[in-house]
Amino acid sequence: MNTLPRPVDHELVRAAAQVAATRCRGDNHTMAAAGRARDGRIITAVNAYHFTGGPCAELVLIGTAAAQGAYELETIVAVGDRDRGVVPPCGRCRQVLLDYYPATHVIVGSGDRLGTVSIGELLPESYVWADHQLDGE
Template identity: 40%
Template sequence: MESAPLTDEDTALIDIVTETNLDTFDPDFFDSADIVTAGVRMADGEVYEGVSLPASIGRASMCAEPVAVGSAIADGYTHDEIQTCVAVAYPMDSHDATEVRVVPPCGPCRELLADYNDAMRVIVPIDGENRVVDAIDLLPTRTW
């Protein structure tokens, strides 16, 4: 998978999403769930965020990435205007994490991001460093 270093805009997006993650964490609500915040930056620089929505029935839970994408679409943007996506996770003891960190999208979210813009830039951790890859590169054997 080919990757690229972060730009200043990418670092700023991570900072925005990290702040939201810290501000929205609720330790008394589904404390054993992954608490993730995602952000998408549009071609014009606008940023839309979403938070994961844990539910008592797993199927009803929602990842942060589709919430962020849905917010941008609901505000009138088109799929091809989504330029960059990043997700960060709150530091949970169960994950041996002590600070908010960038996390890769799960399988279904990889599919969603590639569906909406296969050239979307996605920030992911690679070998301990945050890097940028195209959404489609997260699905190397996709056949449709």
């Protein structure tokens, strides 16, 4: 993370941390995510852990945002329960975020070293699903 193209959205980090602290209980929900929609709303979600590969908080956030009519997320962050702080998205989430929101930014890092990077910086030289879809199918 050499450059920080955008300032850190501390309100977003606080929102995810609050959800992680109050809604993540036990082994089923261990991560919270928060995203800022283009209209300024903050949308939150938690993961649904399951041994079969239940969805990460970032993926639940995508569905939650759509259910609330927010189809463009400008910035997202994930925070772990038990005061684990900001957690970067896994590889699957990076790919899905790139496909859904190629212009989104992600808050990464820890403590006073938080930074905001584009999803493309987290997944360089990536496969872009939309680029490989056939017209009319």
